[in-house]
Amino acid sequence: MKQIELLAPAKNLETGMAAINYGADAVYIGAPKFGARAAVGNTLEDIGKLIKYAHRYWAKVFITMNTILYDNELKEAEKLIHDLYKLGADALIVQDMGILEMDLPPIELHASTQTHNFDLERIQFLEKVGFKRIILARELSLEQIKEIRANTSVDLEYFVNGALCVCLSGQCYFSHATTGRSANRGECSQACRMKYDLQDENGNVLAKDKHLLSLKDLNLSNEISDIVDTGICSLKIEGRLKDISYIKNITSYYRKELDSVFEKKREFTKASSGTIDPKFDPDLDRTFNRGYTSYFFTGRIPEIANFHTPKSLGKEIGKIVSIRKDHFIIDTKYDIHNGDGLCFFNKNKLLKGILVNGVKGKQIFPNEMSMLVEGATLYRNNDHEFAKTLKRDNSIRRISVDFYLEFTNDTLTLFATDEDGISASVQLQQDFELARNRDMAISNLQKQLVKSGGSIYSISNIEDNFTDVPFVQAKQLNELRRNVLDRLTEIRIEAFQKTENQDLISHPQYPTKNLTYMGNVVNCKAEEFYHKCGVEKIEKGFELQSNYTGKTIMTTKHCLRHEFGMCKKEVNTDAKPNTPLYLVDNKNRYKLEFHCQRCEMKIVLE
Structure with missing residues (x-):
């Protein structure tokens, strides 16, 4: 039988152990430094404890060291890798190719999604380099994954749930260009969650104060069977910044879904030991989510973004039927409790929140009445009773x-x-x-x-x-x-048998002779690696440059022409495909270029 791995995030030791207890076959956790979530580094001591706990279940622990490294960090990073290997870490997730030129222990290497694993040619190159696993780009469709699987033999990992980066991973320079905080250094300022105006080339406003780049969260729970059939070996949950309640709920939900698939497809089985027994019914809608999308898994679909808010909506629970002096009447099939947080969009499409102070049947007594809108759809973004249940539940995997x-x-x-x-x-x-x-x-x-x-x-x-x-x-x-x-x-x-990566990294021919700043080369060892692979000209990485004018700071499959019904491929429009649009905030204007052949939108700093 083929083992299928459920891979969950861990912010720290506590959430890592919870991920194991609630069904993860493997967890990924940040090293003390050099992880793509700089705010959640972990001590070697805690990582060692998590590894020992996981290995009792034959579950694995992968360490994220997936930032780009500067020259003065290379020695420290190399020592850290050796320390992690001695602790028994099962794999290292990396972005910077300079790591491959270090004196490495025989630790398994995974190519981070930050290496932008989208094109078959790129993935085949990384396989020849010696990576044991490649973490695929979130933008890939089912058919594209099938093509990659048919033309590679390397292990493939794919995201199934969580927050989506609107930019192709590893190709986002928006944050660094505007704030000096590099996403490739784990310090993203999340420019994609901010408000922008959308203007045409004549300055006409097409949309005002909207979260035009803020994607909904990924949810492929209905596609698990198809994903397993493609040959994906690991299904990944995003969320290294999420709290323990989120980890309990989401991990146990996907554990349940995967086990259900295994009951029907006997050729597959879980990748670790033990059985979970949570004392709650997992529900994706009842913890943090911005609304859900299947993204590009089944092809391009509308409304993959939520232009109105980047905040959590939670679960849709009903409508406001009527508004009285100190309460409102709700039409819902769910029980509402004191302490629940509810939210809704007002007449201006702005998200507003209220706290439930009292409940009498269908009568809801909130802390604030002035904002209510009759007929508004209500969402519960803080389920007080469910949160208490998750906090109390301390199930141990058996x-x-x-x-x-x-x-x-x-x-x-x-x-x-x-x-x-x-x-x-x-x-x-x-x-x-x-x-x-x-x-x-x-x-x-x-x-x-x-x-x-x-x-x-x-x-x-x-x-x-x-x-x-x-x-x-x-x-x-x-x-x-x-x-x-x-x-x-x-x-x-x-x-528990650890599989060790091959001792030597090979240097196959890179697909091109030139590498732009999007190759993210910021240290001498990365240069050495690419030169050995036949690259002749290497532009300094974005973080080493000082003039960003005219630079593409984001490349995305999220197309605002498509979202606003202006796609030349789908509607009869007089607009030329290459006619630019502009994003405007209170500081800058950003040019949008449309590359319709690849269905990509680029944001250029003017």
Whole structure:
């Protein structure tokens, strides 16, 4: 059977352990430095603890070091990689090709989505370089993924849920150009979530104060079966900045969906051990989301962005039927609770929020009445009761174990065999008194041994070969059980086989002789790598330049011509495809160029 991995994000040790407990086969977490979320670096100590916890379940831990590196950081980064390898990290996620010219341990390397893994030619190049896995661009469609899979043998990873970068990953310079904070250095200022006016070449305003670049969140939960069939080996959830409640809910939801697919497609199975048992029904709509889209998975679709707000909407729950003096009447099938946060769009399409102070049937008493709009659709972006349930739930993922008791020559042996066929045994030797009531003694033994307590195991079955039944004190049985499960854990970790990447990185011919600033080369080792691959001319990376005028600062498949019904391919319009539009904020005007053959929009700094 082919193993399919569910890969979840981890902001820190706590969320990483939660991701494992709620169904992740692997987690990805930021190194102390050089991760694409600079705000969530983690200590080596915490990373080591997470690795040990994950490996008990045969789950993996991938470390993100996917920023570009400056020359003065190369030695520090190299040492850090060796430290992570010694801790047992299962893979390193990288963007900077300079890392490949370091003295690396034989750690598995994954090509970050920041290397913009969109074109087949690019992906084939990275495979020849020696990457074990390539994290595909979010913009790819099902058919494009199939083509890539048919022409490569490298492991492929694909995003299925979470926030979407509107720019092609690794190709966004908007933040650095306007604030000095580089997205390729993990410091993105999220210019895409800001408000802009859209103007034509004559200055006519086509849209005013809209979040024109703010995409909805990705949700491919209805496409899991097709994704698995393409040959994708890892389904990735975005969210290294998200809190533990989000991780519990989203991870358990996708665990449930994947397991449902495996029940129908017996050729696939999960990539780690154990079973989850959350005490809640996971629901994607009930935690942070900006509204959902399938993006380009099934081809170009309308309304992949939410022009009105970049904030969380949550779950649509009903409508405001009528407004009274101190309350309003809601038409809904859901229970509303004190403390719920509700939101709606007013007549000007601005998102407004209210807090529920009281509920009497369909009567809702909010903290604010003046903003309400009769007939408005209501969303619940803070589900108070669900949030409390998620916070209280501390489920531990359990590995199924069978016990077998054997008693011979004053020696009681307890054997433990887990769901993966891993076995351990411990013995207790003494002069045992034989039990007078055989059936009662066996029942007492089983009742004591089935209590797996706070361990990661659940005891599924207990068998014995008793002729005579020894009388064993409860504390002795507890110690026997603890010892055999501790030994089983040690053997499980020893049996967990890490696959190591090839020792040497190769240098295949790069597809072009010239590399622009979009190659993100900002250190001498990256230059060395590309020169070895036949690149003759390398432009300095954007972060090393000082004049950005005329530079493309964003390339995106999100096309505002398409969104506003001006796509030459789809409607009969007199507008020329290459006629520019402009984004305008309170500081700058940005030229929009449309490359219709590739269905791309570029933002150019004037």
